[in-house]
Structures are given as structure tokens and as C-alpha cells.
Amino acid sequence: MTQTGSVAEDRLSEWISLGVLASWVSRDAVDEAVEATGKAARRKGGKLPPHVMVYFVMALALLAEEDYEEVWTRLTETLADWGCWDDSQAAVTTGGITQARQRLGEGPVKETFAQVAVPVATEDTPGAFLGPWRKMSIDGLEWDVPDTAANAAAFGYPGSGKDGSPAAYPKARAVTIGECASHAPVLAAIGPCTSKGSGEQSLARTLYPRLSADWLLIADRNFYNWQDWCAAADTGAALLWRVKSDLILEPLEFFMDGSYRSVLVNPKITGKARDKIRDAARAGEDLDPGKARCVRVVEYEVPDRAGDGKDEIIALITTITEFTGAPAGILARAYNERWEHETGNRQLKTYLRGPGKILRSQSPDLVKQEIWGYLLTHYAISALICTAATAAGIDPDRVKFKRTVRIIRRRIDDPAFPP
Numbered sequence: 418m419t420q421t422g423s424v425a426e427d428r429l430s431e432w433i434s435l436g437v438l439a440s441w442v443s444r445d446a447v448d449e450a451v452e453a454t455g456k457a458a459r460r461k462g463g464k465l466p467p468h469v470m471v472y473f474v475m476a477l478a479l480l481a482e483e484d485y486e487e488v489w490t491r492l493t494e495t496l497a498d499w500g501c502w503d504d505s506q507a508a509v510t511t512g513g514i515t516q517a518r519q520r521l522g523e524g525p526v527k528e529t530f531a532q533v534a535v536p537v538a539t540e541d542t543p544g545a546f547l548g549p550w551r552k553m554s555i556d557g558l559e560w561d562v563p564d565t566a567a568n569a570a571a572f573g574y575p576g577s578g579k580d581g582s583p584a585a586y587p588k589a590r591a592v593t594i595g596e597c598a599s600h601a602p603v604l605a606a607i608g609p610c611t612s613k614g615s616g617e618q619s620l621a622r623t624l625y626p627r628l629s630a631d632w633l634l635i636a637d638r639n640f641y642n643w644q645d646w647c648a649a650a651d652t653g654a655a656l657l658w659r660v661k662s663d664l665i666l667e668p669l670e671f672f673m674d675g676s677y678r679s680v681l682v683n684p685k686i687t688g689k690a691r692d693k694i695r696d697a698a699r700a701g702e703d704l705d706p707g708k709a710r711c712v713r714v715v716e717y718e719v720p721d722r723a724g725d726g727k728d729e730i731i732a733l734i735t736t737i738t739e740f741t742g743a744p745a746g747i748l749a750r751a752y753n754e755r756w757e758h759e760t761g762n763r764q765l766k767t768y769l770r771g772p773g774k775i776l777r778s779q780s781p782d783l784v785k786q787e788i789w790g791y792l793l794t795h796y797a798i799s800a801l802i803c804t805a806a807t808a809a810g811i812d813p814d815r816v817k818f819k820r821t822v823r824i825i826r827r828r829i830d831d832p833a834f835p836p
């Protein structure tokens with residue numbers, strides 16, 4: 418660990434002891450989410466009010482190795498330290514906790530995430546922006562869930578291995594949009610891994626209307642299709658997506674940085690009508706956005722990445738059509754930051770949940786609730802790291818996520834978890 422990294426982690430440890438996580442998932446936000454989803458407590462004085470159960474779901478993610486009773490004990494001790502919990506309320510059973518989770522359902526935790534999960538990097542955070550655009554990325558991940566009849570029916574068993582045999586456990590799928598600099602997820606959709614509409618493209622499609630105009634959304638080649646490109650571009654966000662080699666990108670004009678102008682044509686348009694659109698694009702005429710979109714193409718070669726002696730050509734398309742706004746070399750380096758999303762997924766699934774572990778929940782609604790709890794907890798920790806690193810003047814990547822989780826777990830008996 419470098420000296421600057423140590424400074425950031427020292428600052429991190431100090432802030433955790435002050436209960437800074439509460440600033441990322443505040444009681445007000447939780448209460449608003451509970452109210453908005455119609456899950457407010459029907460009577461006062463109940464042992465397990467909804468807002469406490471939202472924090473309990475987050476604590477399940479933070480303490481993935483512990484059983485219900487231990488998580489409950491450690492959480493209520495923290496709540497008591499904050500003066501908002503009566504020890505006489507703490508005598509609850511595992512069955513009672515399960516019933517309280519069932520009453521809560523998915524909605525309040527999902528809505529809490531929607532309310533609190535926003536980008537956290539500032540202009541002082543190294544690498545957070547490309548010009549006026551905040552660098553964001555999209556990717557998917559899968560979760561093994563308990564092999565119950567209800568989970569199997571809801572999520573299914575995707576094919577596994579070369580022979581296509583079914584997986585050992587049902588799997589849920591999530592697609593998230595996250596901030597490259599902080600790894601914080603800010604948009605998410607959850608669904609099954611099998612059945613119609615369960616693919617990454619289908620889940621991502623529900624997120625595109627919520628893009629912000631000051632974002633640069635970076636995506637791998639599995640996300641491109643005409644419909645989704647148009648939907649995402651129409652939000653005003655800048656896009657930088659890799660495309661597959663079978664997409665025809667005819668050069669219409671070459672730029673000084675080596676990139677070139679091309680046109681995407683609605684695949685429903687063929688023959689002479691398609692040729693006419695390309696001629697109009699070459700002449701610089703205005704195009705009907707329902708039929709065609711002008712893009713800029715950046716191509717570059719990666720030597721022998723697969724280890725087979727062959728070079729790989731990467732083709733990127735972007736809505737940033739002026740090369741002076743973002744030269745080709747800068748865009749190529751920005752695309753490489755899509756791998757930051759893989760780092761965030763690893764933090765979520767390996768360091769929080771634990772490698773190879775399945776989720777706890779026996780029913781589909783609670784599976785989704787549990788995943789939203791993981792996303793909320795990952796967001797809070799990522800935001801905390803980014804804030805500490807930015808204050809120390811270093812890249813958030815230099816603060817170890819795994820060590821941060823250990824610090825938080827050690828200090829959860831302090832007032833470290835939100836009241």
C-alpha cells in the first residue's frame with residue numbers, strides 16, 4: 418500500500434467510526450421508500466418495523482457469513498447505540514425475521530436503491546470524466562439461488578458447460594449501470610436467466626430511458642442493436658459501444674485522428690432504399706432518425722489477446738461525432754475502462770457475498786429483495802471509498818475494497834450502520 422493509499426484508508430476508518438454509511442442510505446430515504454410502496458407499518462410498537470427490515474436486508478449482505486440470529490443481534494446493538502432501539506424488542510425468532518422479510522417484500526428495498534443510488538465522483542476524482550461526460554458502464558451478472566420449486570419456476574436453470582447441461586442451481590440475472598471511477602451501481606434491473614425477455618439486452622432496455630445527458634455510457638458488443646442504440650441515444654447521453662464484426666460500417670468521411678464517420682441504418686430497410694440513405698448520409702443531408710443515425714467509428718487492433726497468434730480488431734461506435742471533442746485514442750482508452758465494471762461485479766459477488774456462495778432466500782420475491790440489499794450495500798461502500806479517496810487526492814482504485822469491508826465488519830458494533 419502506498420503512503421497516499423494508507424492516508425485514504427486511515428481517513429476511511431475514521432469516517433466509518435462516525436457512522437458515515439448513514440449518509441448514503443438515510444432513514445428519511447428508507448421511510449419514503451416504505452411509504453411509496455405501501456409497506457408502512459400498520460401498527461406502532463411492532464418488533465420488526467419496515468425501516469428496520471430494510472437495514473436488516475443490507476446487513477445480510479454485509480455479514481454474508483453470519484446466520485439470521487447473529488446478523489440481527491449485531492444490527493440491533495448498533496441501533497440501540499443510536500438510541501432508536503429498545504433492547505426489550507430484540508427477542509425475535511428466525512421465523513419472525515423471515516415473516517417480516519416476507520411482509521416487506523422486494524418493493525421498499527428496490528425503491529430505496531432508486532432513491533439513493535446516484536453517481537458520487539466529483540470533478541476532483543481522478544479519471545471520473547471524459548471532457549463534459551461522466552464515464553459510466555453497463556454489464557450483467559448472475560446469482561445462484563436456492564434450489565426450491567418456487568425459485569426454479571421463477572428463474573430457471575440456464576445451460577452450463579460445453580454440453581449445455583442445466584446448471585446445478587437456478588440463477589437470477591441482474592444488469593447494472595455503474596460509475597467507472599467509483600464502481601458504484603446507480604441503475605439496476607433484476608430478472609430470470611431463462612425464459613423470453615430474460616437476456617441482458619432485455620433487462621438493459623428497461624434502464625436506457627433513465628440515462629442522464631451528462632453521461633458517457635460504455636457498453637460491450639453484446640448490448641448493441643438498432644432499437645436499443647436509438648433508445649439510449651435519444652436520452653441525450655453520449656454512447657461508446659463496441660459492435661460485433663458482422664455489423665457493416667461503411668466509411669463516409671475520415672478524420673485526422675484515424676476515426677471515420679459512418680451511418681447506422683434501420684435493419685428493416687433494405688435494397689435501394691438503404692443505398693439511398695447511405696448516399697444522403699455521405700452528402701451530409703439530414704436523416705430521418707427513425708431510419709438512420711450518423712455515428713463515428715473508432716477501430717484499433719489488440720495484438721494476440723486470445724493467445725492464438727491472431728490480432729483482434731475492436732470496433733467502437735459513438736454518438737460523439739466531432740473528433741475534436743474526443744479523439745480516437747482517448748475513446749479507445751475510455752472503452753478499456755468498461756473493465757472497471759467487472760471489478761465492481763467481483764467486489765459484489767466475491768468480497769461481499771463470498772466466492773461460490775448461493776443466496777439465502779427461498780422464494781423469488783425474497784431473492785430479489787436480497788439482491789437489492791447487496792446492491793445497496795455495495796453502493797454505500799463504493800461511495801464511501803470514492804469520497805475518502807477523492808478527499809485524499811488519489812484514484813479510488815487504490816483503496817482496497819476487501820479491506821474496507823473488513824473494517825466495516827469489525828466496526829459494525831460501533832454506530833457504523835445507519836439507524
